[in-house]
Amino acid sequence: MKRKLSLFISTVLLTIILGTGFVNAVEFDIPAKSAILIDAKTGQVLYEKEAHKKLPPASITKIMTLLLAMEAIERGEASLNDMVSISKRAESMGGSQIYLSTRDRLPLKTLLKAITVASANDACVAVAEYLGGTEENFVRMMNKRARELGMVNTHFVNSTGLPAENHYTTAYDISLMARELIKYKEIRKWARIWHETIQLHDGKRSITNTNTLIKSYPGIDGLKTGHTSEAGYCLVASVERDGFRLISVVMNTASEQQRNEASARLLDYGFRVFEHKVVVKENETVKDIPIQKGKKQTVDAYTAKSLQVVVFKGTSNQLRREIKPLGKSAPISKGEKVGELIVYQGEKELGRVDLLASEDVEKANIFILFFRWLWKLILDLIGQLKK
Known part of the structure; x- marks a missing residue:
């Protein structure tokens, strides 16, 4: 009797799932103002909650900064070994930072690693100025790339995500740029680093990953945290298992623990419920x-x-x-x-x-076209006579 009841319930659930499509087919909620779960390879949306709601992204913004840098390197316009000077503006940045000085001159690789691991605002501005000439010009590059990716509900004002009027994006748009960034193996490697030291002019500086989920969720290799009082606690996470990569985005949760738990729930749901199939x-x-x-x-x-x-x-x-x-x-x-x-x-x-x-x-x-027309006409006439 129990087996029959279990089979009946499973059949009903499957019917509901297939009738409603993927998104939110299995009803559950997470404590985030906005969220999305996608398959990195296809971009299919597997879960969403207010995914097109415009919100401040905080340091999630840096995904686009990193993406532009990696794409410039891929095109040969920059190199990880390029030496980057630090401006007064970069030195003056507040928030999360590695306390760069105008006396520092660092490899681009070191700055990108500091952005990925420690969410360093000073390193972010240094990279923006190096690639764009000025941060303002780099921001124009960011918005241009966003449009190219189809991020229609995004507008960047700075390269860091520090609070600014009219600086916003959505969970869906974030997933689009995250899909592009996660393709770079260097980013995935740096995003797994928990603790490391980097060499500055006045000695070594310790950096620790702002994404504490890498300590507790198996296989996580990305991607970026964000937090301000306005944006709340945000996280873009990525995990690959047996060639199946998921990307989750949670925005505006109440605490670091809550964003970690919400991200873990989304990823668990994805791996538990879905599978990849080669259909063509x-x-x-x-x-x-x-x-x-x-x-x-x-x-x-x-x-x-x-x-x-x-x-x-x-x-x-x-x-x-x-x-x-x-x-x-x-x-x-x-x-x-x-x-x-x-x-x-x-x-x-x-x-x-x-x-x-x-x-x-x-x-x-x-002649061929004429005879085809004639043959079709004859067949149509025969068909009419048979009626």
């Missing part, structure tokens, strides 16, 4: 995509890339695939997009992949 393989063949006015009326296509989706554990048999031809007319070149393969779970679209022509398709001449 790269170069997978899809036959007979219709082509208009071609010598051949169809062409085989292949998938441009693989597609992974996140689904509730045990529900991958609910996935379905739909082929959507673009209705293109010949001539068609090999490798040209001719359609899309779309993956659904229920009515919810989980992702789509471009379908590319596997060969050239020449345009049919006027």
